[in-house]
Amino acid sequence: MTVTIVGSQLGDEGKGGIVDVLGDSADVVVRYQGGDNAGHTVVHDGEEYKLSLVPSGAIRGKVNVLGNGCVVNPRTLFSEIDALRERGVDPDVRVARRAHVIFPYHRLLDGIEEDRKSEDDNEVGTTGRGIGPTYEDKAARRGLRIADLTDPDTLRERLAYVLPQKRALVEDVFGLDIGSLDDPDALSVDALHEEYAEYGRRLAEEGMLVDSGDFLADRMAEGEDLMFEGAQGTLIDIDHGNYPFVTSSNPTAGGAATGSGLGPGVVGDGEIVGVVKGYLTRVGSGPMPTELGGVPGDTPGYDGDPSNPETESEELAHQIREEGGEYGTVTGRPRRVGWLDMPMLRHAARASGFTGLAVNHVDTLAGLDELNVGHAYEVDGEERLTMPATTEEWGQCEAQYRTFEGWPDVDWADVATEGYDALPENARTYLEYVADELDAPVYAVGVGPAREETVVVERP
Numbered sequence: 001m002t003v004t005i006v007g008s009q010l011g012d013e014g015k016g017g018i019v020d021v022l023g024d025s026a027d028v029v030v031r032y033q034g035g036d037n038a039g040h041t042v043v044h045d046g047e048e049y050k051l052s053l054v055p056s057g058a059i060r061g062k063v064n065v066l067g068n069g070c071v072v073n074p075r076t077l078f079s080e081i082d083a084l085r086e087r088g089v090d091p092d093v094r095v096a097r098r099a100h101v102i103f104p105y106h107r108l109l110d111g112i113e114e115d116r117k118s119e120d121d122n123e124v125g126t127t128g129r130g131i132g133p134t135y136e137d138k139a140a141r142r143g144l145r146i147a148d149l150t151d152p153d154t155l156r157e158r159l160a161y162v163l164p165q166k167r168a169l170v171e172d173v174f175g176l177d178i179g180s181l182d183d184p185d186a187l188s189v190d191a192l193h194e195e196y197a198e199y200g201r202r203l204a205e206e207g208m209l210v211d212s213g214d215f216l217a218d219r220m221a222e223g224e225d226l227m228f229e230g231a232q233g234t235l236i237d238i239d240h241g242n243y244p245f246v247t248s249s250n251p252t253a254g255g256a257a258t259g260s261g262l263g264p265g266v267v268g269d270g271e272i273v274g275v276v277k278g279y280l281t282r283v284g285s286g287p288m289p290t291e292l293g294g295v296p297g298d299t300p301g302y303d304g305d306p307s308n309p310e311t312e313s314e315e316l317a318h319q320i321r322e323e324g325g326e327y328g329t330v331t332g333r334p335r336r337v338g339w340l341d342m343p344m345l346r347h348a349a350r351a352s353g354f355t356g357l358a359v360n361h362v363d364t365l366a367g368l369d370e371l372n373v374g375h376a377y378e379v380d381g382e383e384r385l386t387m388p389a390t391t392e393e394w395g396q397c398e399a400q401y402r403t404f405e406g407w408p409d410v411d412w413a414d415v416a417t418e419g420y421d422a423l424p425e426n427a428r429t430y431l432e433y434v435a436d437e438l439d440a441p442v443y444a445v446g447v448g449p450a451r452e453e454t455v456v457v458e459r460p
């Protein structure tokens with residue numbers, strides 16, 4: 001049995017918390033794409049854990065696998081594992097030999113290219129973790145994989161091939177002086193060889209290396225259950241997202257097969273749970289037809305102070321941002337806030353084939369008189385129920401709203417104990433609308449950040 005957890009919006013839907021709650025009965029938690037650009041929050045025994053690379057199953061003592069579809073920064077991996085150990089959690093993390101390695105030059109180039117694009121206001125607003133440049137090298141067949149770290153000769157040979165190209169990019173294409181960079185060692189074969197061969201040694205010594213498909217198939221043959229933890233969200237999927245404001249991998253459910261080494265039949269045979277935030281947030285650039293207010297620098301025409309909103313719409317965005325703690329887990333950036341966008345969710349449900357939903361932050365929305373939902377878009381006088389393929393067209397879509405009556409703030413811990421029927425009636429109406437539109441049942445409702453603040457309707 002497998003359960004795949006997929007973000008249905010622009011990331012930060014609360015996937016980490018849902019993996020933690022629904023992953024209770026899983027034996028192995030697998031990340032199948034992305035790297036330390038993710039920021040997943042798990043609240044356990046009143047303690048908050050922010051994980052960027054280690055799968056959320058770590059907090060529950062599961063076996064955690066970073067599959068072949070991931071890009072792994074060993075510096076982050078070991079610092080996260082060491083920090084967890086200091087807090088008394090000893091995570092069991094396995095890393096696919098086929099996963100690609102993020103090197104310091106990838107981060108360097110991520111930053112340089114964003115700077116260059118920002119001169120024309122075209123930056124993606126990446127997390128700066130080197131994700132794009134690493135997947136770029138993977139596709140260009142010049143990347144280094146985790147297995148290469150354990151073979152010092154191969155490691156040196158591949159670094160010696162790739163680094164002159166990176167140096168030329170920095171100097172000749174971007175016109176920068178390597179000597180004046182903050183970290184000139186990012187482009188040194190010797191320095192990188194020494195540091196990364198040591199990571200390879202540690203990965204081998206700690207028994208962390210696996211061939212992920214074989215490893216997972218063996219665990220399944222022994223009767224174990226797997227949970228796939230998607231990082232990011234559907235709208236920043238490289239194929240199904242709003243290109244070019246996307247990440248460089250496939251968080252949609254198909255990625256769980258290619259990124260783990262198991263067949264699509266294995267993933268498709270299980271459940272695919274779309275995680276939906278009760279409203280919408282975005283970090284980084286790109287359109288957002290249901291956006292409220294804004295964040296300075298991100299929203300054209302809004303240069304205000306996010307903590308000092310000036311219009312009613314800014315006030316609402318501010319209120320939701322503060323209530324929901326909407327500040328980036330990785331970068332601390334204030335998140336842009338908007339109403340739920342149904343064309344986006346229909347697109348996500350189709351791209352991944354959701355068999356169920358987890359809707360979070362129902363508590364965050366409490367206390368509003370009424371809420372809007374972008375039910376459809378209007379473009380050129382026509383109604384659209386799903387997303388257009390281009391970002392330019394999406395930018396022209398105007399949200400057509402449906403209004404729902406708000407619900408009161410109640411004792412959410414009590415609601416979580418009593419179950420679905422204890423939710424305020426208007427909240428249930430809202431949830432049932434979403435479930436109907438997406439043709440998928442609600443399995444879980446988040447009414448607070450903690451594990452015990454989740455109403456579990458049905459365990460997939």
Ligand code: GDP
Nearest residue numbers: 012013014015016039040041361446447448449
């Ligand atoms: P992820 O990247 O999808 O795992 O989500 P993040 O961890 O980046 O962002 C979700 C944030 O919302 C975290 O701070 C969570 O603790 C919090 N959160 C998740 N679900 C709920 C919920 O139902 N209610 C409230 N109030 N907070 C939630």
Ligand code: IMO
Nearest residue numbers: 011012038039125126127231232246247283284
């Ligand atoms: P989780 O797993 C929200 C966004 C970045 C940027 C774009 C590309 O916490 O949901 P990248 O660094 O991946 O090349 O950046 O994708 N982005 C995220 N936004 N949540 C995330 O992860 C994100 N990971 C990347 O802001 O717009």
Ligand code: MG
Nearest residue numbers: 012039040329
């Ligand atoms: Mg996040």
